[in-house]
Amino acid sequence: MKSDLIYLNHILECIDWISKFTEQGKDAFFADRKTQSAVLRELQTLAESSQRLSEQVKLAHPEVPWRHIAGLRNVLTHDYLGIRLERVWDIVINDLPPLRDSIQNIRAEIVRK
Numbered sequence: 001m002k003s004d005l006i007y008l009n010h011i012l013e014c015i016d017w018i019s020k021f022t023e024q025g026k027d028a029f030f031a032d033r034k035t036q037s038a039v040l041r042e043l044q045t046l047a048e049s050s051q052r053l054s055e056q057v058k059l060a061h062p063e064v065p066w067r068h069i070a071g072l073r074n075v076l077t078h079d080y081l082g083i084r085l086e087r088v089w090d091i092v093i094n095d096l097p098p099l100r101d102s103i104q105n106i107r108a109e110i111v112r113k
Helices: 002-021 026-031 033-051 055-060 066-078 085-112
Strands: none
Touching: 002 033, 002 085, 026 033, 026 085, 033 066, 033 085, 055 085
16 A cells, blocks of 8 residues: 555646646647647656556546546557647646546545555
8 A cells, every 4th residue: 555655646746747837828838849748748657657556446446537547658658649739738627637636535545544
């Protein structure tokens, strides 16, 4: 469980960095290649960390789309030419905030045990 906490904290750090990188909004994100690269790298790291969580954590929290997160990692790593920035922005705006909430809740649950 200790290693799960490490990976959960790492996922939260990735989400926080992505939030900082994109705080200037959609137009700034689409205009700046460095920001795009930074966000893509943090998403890849987030997805990699999620894959390293124990099966126990994943099975206990089916509300988290673990398979979709793993699929994103595969696209970012192996199909980088197929990445659509519109979809990345959608993930940043719509998927990361609830994921952050879920990860915080899972983390708190583990800490309480």
